[in-house]
Amino acid sequence: GSSGNPRILISGAPASGKGTQCELIVEEFGVVHISTGDMLRSAVKNKTELGLKAKEFMDAGKLVTDELVISMLKERLSQPDVARNGYLLDGFPRTSAQADALDEAGVGFDAVVKLEVPDEVLVERVIGRRSDPETGKVYHMKFSPPESEEIAERLVQRSDDTEEKVKVRLNAFYEHAAAIDKKYSDGSLMTVLNGNRDKNEVFSDISKIVRASVSKRNPLNTII
Numbered sequence: 001g002s003s004g005n006p007r008i009l010i011s012g013a014p015a016s017g018k019g020t021q022c023e024l025i026v027e028e029f030g031v032v033h034i035s036t037g038d039m040l041r042s043a044v045k046n047k048t049e050l051g052l053k054a055k056e057f058m059d060a061g062k063l064v065t066d067e068l069v070i071s072m073l074k075e076r077l078s079q080p081d082v083a084r085n086g087y088l089l090d091g092f093p094r095t096s097a098q099a100d101a102l103d104e105a106g107v108g109f110d111a112v113v114k115l116e117v118p119d120e121v122l123v124e125r126v127i128g129r130r131s132d133p134e135t136g137k138v139y140h141m142k143f144s145p146p147e148s149e150e151i152a153e154r155l156v157q158r159s160d161d162t163e164e165k166v167k168v169r170l171n172a173f174y175e176h177a178a179a180i181d182k183k184y185s186d187g188s189l190m191t192v193l194n195g196n197r198d199k200n201e202v203f204s205d206i207s208k209i210v211r212a213s214v215s216k217r218n219p220l221n222t223i224i
């Protein structure tokens, strides 16, 4: 069981593999995956008030305003499943204002994992990424192609997954990366991993980090 309730933050550039690793982390540790990107895409799709405000920024590859994202995230963190199962933040915080908002709300982490991948690989990953609207599963036409022709035919591409927009997204990431790194660089909280490896190799490292950090916080409550 996951009585250790891990509190995890995963960070990294666009297409560094955050979502892919989160799927594996959830399977292993049963934590609540909170992806601000997924939440915003769902708001856009459902044409909610938030979605209508966020769409323009997202389509352009730009960050959505702190105010909108912070209130959306706080709302999600207040749901009971988060306290019950622990959390895995993906894509938040992305600015120092967002990191400060977490501090103010008393939201801390046992482990912060940052995935590092060279820019040219990130661009290749973005361009080949597709997702299945029926299952939500994320594929890559070269690195993890769909299992059948039927699935291949219904795959869709994100509006911000173009070579032009990934440049804007990378710039937004690098603009804030140093401030975020500084925030979590105290002690042994943050681990930087080479994300340019097989996804199972990356996950094996993450799994060890999460186990070690939770048993360090609470030695009697290790994850079995």
Ligand code: AP5
Pocket (backbone or CB within 6 Å): 012, 013, 014, 015, 016, 017, 018, 019, 020, 021, 036, 037, 038, 040, 057, 058, 059, 061, 062, 063, 064, 065, 066, 069, 090, 091, 092, 093, 094, 098, 125, 126, 128, 129, 130, 138, 139, 140, 141, 143, 144, 160, 169, 195, 196, 197, 198, 199, 202
């Ligand atoms: P968000 O959804 O967070 O996008 P992102 O950070 O650009 O990250 P991605 O989803 O592109 O990539 P990923 O790291 O999850 O990679 P994945 O596993 O899919 O944000 C989107 C937008 O929302 C932002 O631009 C902004 O507008 C807004 N937003 C969100 N949060 C915000 C915030 N806090 N503040 C303000 N605005 C916010 O992998 C990518 C591809 O590579 C896939 O095809 C996958 O199959 C493949 N792949 C993965 N791992 C490997 C591997 N090890 N080897 C080979 N291929 C791999």
